[in-house]
Amino acid sequence: MSDVTATIRDVLEAHGRMPVSVSTLSDDDDLYESGLSSHASVNVMLALEDSFDIEFPDSLLRKGTFQTISAIRGALESMGVTSAPE
Amino acid sequence: MPVQLGGARYPKDSDESWCAVRVLVGTDVQPIDEVAASIREFGPRYTHRLFTDHELESCGENPITAASGLAARFAAKEAVLKILESPDSVPSWRSIEVRRGAGGRPELALDLETASRARRQGITHMSVSLSHGGGVATATVVAQVSRWRSARR
Numbered sequence: 444m445s446d447v448t449a450t451i452r453d454v455l456e457a458h459g460r461m462p463v464s465v466s467t468l469s470d471d472d473d474l475y476e477s478g479l480s481s482h483a484s485v486n487v488m489l490a491l492e493d494s495f496d497i498e499f500p501d502s503l504l505r506k507g508t509f510q511t512i513s514a515i516r517g518a519l520e521s522m523g524v525t526s527a528p529e
Numbered sequence: 530m531p532v533q534l535g536g537a538r539y540p541k542d543s544d545e546s547w548c549a550v551r552v553l554v555g556t557d558v559q560p561i562d563e564v565a566a567s568i569r570e571f572g573p574r575y576t577h578r579l580f581t582d583h584e585l586e587s588c589g590e591n592p593i594t595a596a597s598g599l600a601a602r603f604a605a606k607e608a609v610l611k612i613l614e615s616p617d618s619v620p621s622w623r624s625i626e627v628r629r630g631a632g633g634r635p636e637l638a639l640d641l642e643t644a645s646r647a648r649r650q651g652i653t654h655m656s657v658s659l660s661h662g663g664g665v666a667t668a669t670v671v672a673q674v675s676r677w678r679s680a681r682r
Contacts, residue, residue: 460563481607481610482559482563482564482567482603483563485567485575485578485579485622486567486570486571486575488578489567489570489571489574489575489578492574501621501623504578504621504622504623505619505620505621506610506619507619
């Protein structure tokens with residue numbers, strides 16, 4: 444597991460308000476089907492911004508960006524994030 | 530003659546063309562305390578990502594009443610998203626605005642891209658109703674879909 448993925452999982456655990464432990468989910472499990480609400484996904488986005496010192500562009504402010512852990516990682520990579528924060 | 534909803538034809542007995550009318554309904558609930566917690570934790574970064582300036586002004590400065598109003602507006606945006614077909618991408622939250630209409634009645638406004646998406650679905654009108662109580666806010670959106678059909682083949 445990459446450090447970026449580990450940070451995403453930590454943020455999901457802290458801000459996702461999910462009914463299941465994030466550790467039980469694969470990178471490709473549908474987070475919404477696993478209990479992530481649209482509103483909680485906003486908190487996840489803002490917490491990721493704090494963790495990686497980035498800002499999601501408007502083009503990524505969509506539900507699909509937070510569909511899976513892999514999708515989140517892809518969005519972060521599209522913003523130049525390749526490693527976990529120091 | 531009034532338009533008959535629920536997939537009815539109008540005019541009912543026309544041999545030329547007719548309008549197929551149906552309605553789509555979307556509804557959503559949002560816990561108010563979750564919105565209040567997000568406002569406390571993320572402040573304007575949170576509110577400005579989800580809500581338009583008009584929506585923020587409509588809900589006022591008081592964080593308690595603002596949270597219930599904003600929770601209802603978030604529920605309205607989600608209710609609209611449940612109605613819109615989104616094969617490729619989902620519209621952003623700020624592309625859907627709850628406006629305060631005449632007499633304080635809420636109305637929906639969509640940005641150009643989202644409005645075009647709605648028109649492609651045949652949606653000609655949307656109405657929204659907001660409510661909050663017992664710690665949750667709720668919104669229901671009804672969309673009228675009208676498509677003119679020709680009897681001639």
